[in-house]
Amino acid sequence: MNEQRRSILKGAGAASVVTVAAAAGLLKPGTVWAAGWNKAAFEAKDMAGALSSEGASGGADSGQITVKAPDIAENGAVVPVEVISAIPGTEHIIILAEKNGFPLIADFGLQNGAEGYVSTRIKMGATSNVVAVVKAGGKVYKAAKEVKVTIGGCGG
Amino acid sequence: MAGMKIRASMAGDVAEIKALMNHVMETGLRKDAKTGEIVPAHHITNVTATVGGKVVLDAQWGGGISKNPYLAFKVKGAKAGDKVVIETLDNKGEKDSAEADIG
Structure with a gap:
């Protein structure tokens, strides 16, 4: 910085x-x-630590969040992930890969008409859940989808 | 690291904005296959997008976003002709930006 x-x-x-x-x-x-830049959150080695540093712990499972990602990713270096939140007033979409060395991938702040939607490509080191955490109206919600990774994308 | 490309188009009353960036996105965890040494972290940390001068997206990224990042998002209330500006900053202080009009 x-x-x-x-x-x-x-x-x-x-x-x-x-x-x-x-x-x-x-x-x-x-x-x-x-x-x-939330260094503590991005350098946290586990998901609980990352979410705690993000002020996004204890989210309730929500059927209003959709995590679209492939069931099987042959190349963990490029895994397409799309998160759709139908929760009114979605302010943040946070994406994590549970088993990555640094689980926190990104935090998207959304405002001024930005819808509860982001699409990107992430790295996954191993088979694990892709977790989407949504902040809306002072509350935290989450959803997850498992992605099986054939070849890890974080090198090593 | 320059060379971001943006495409923005209307679908009904929602603008869909897609960006492709050029960046190595090194996590700082990867070892060089030849030397065995850790490759230092070098990745985008911040992405800001404005539409018509208003911030619509303000993101923080780690090295877990794939190399040459792809990002898409949707903005309600935008209209054709509005200017989209996306700026990025990385952990070495390098910046990039691009702009496009919503088609």
Whole structure:
């Protein structure tokens, strides 16, 4: 991460400092990485640790979340995953691969009309559940789908 | 790492936006097959997408997204002609961005 930005954010009145910096042209509009990067969550070695760091533990199983992924992935380096959340007010879709060295794959924040939908391609080191966790209205929901991996995609 | 491509099209009142990025997406866990040494982490950490100037997607990624990442998402209320801008930042501070009009 950008150490200068870190120190700016740590300072008191961070919002006004950022505003001034933006006005001075130091930050290009639309390039303010508001959320930072949740290092603790992405470097957690197990799913419980990752979800705890994401503030997304204890999700209730939900039939309103669909995880689309192949039953069998011959190549674990490229596993297509699509998550559809029909839960109203879906704010975050979080994707994890339970048995990966670092289980947390991605956290998608959705707003301003973005629907409860993301499609991407992930790496899987071994056969395991792909887990989708949804944050909506201050609550946490989850769903999972098992993907059998023939050749692991995380190298080793 | 430049060379992101975006395609955006309307389906009813929902815009479907698809992006293909160029990035090695190294997890930091993989060992080089020849030297046996760990290949350092080098992956996109943040992805932001705006439609018509409003942030619609603000994502954090680990190295578990596949090499040369694919991302698709849908935005309700967008319309043909709206500008889509997607920006990425990686763990070495390298940035990439691309834009497209919704067709």
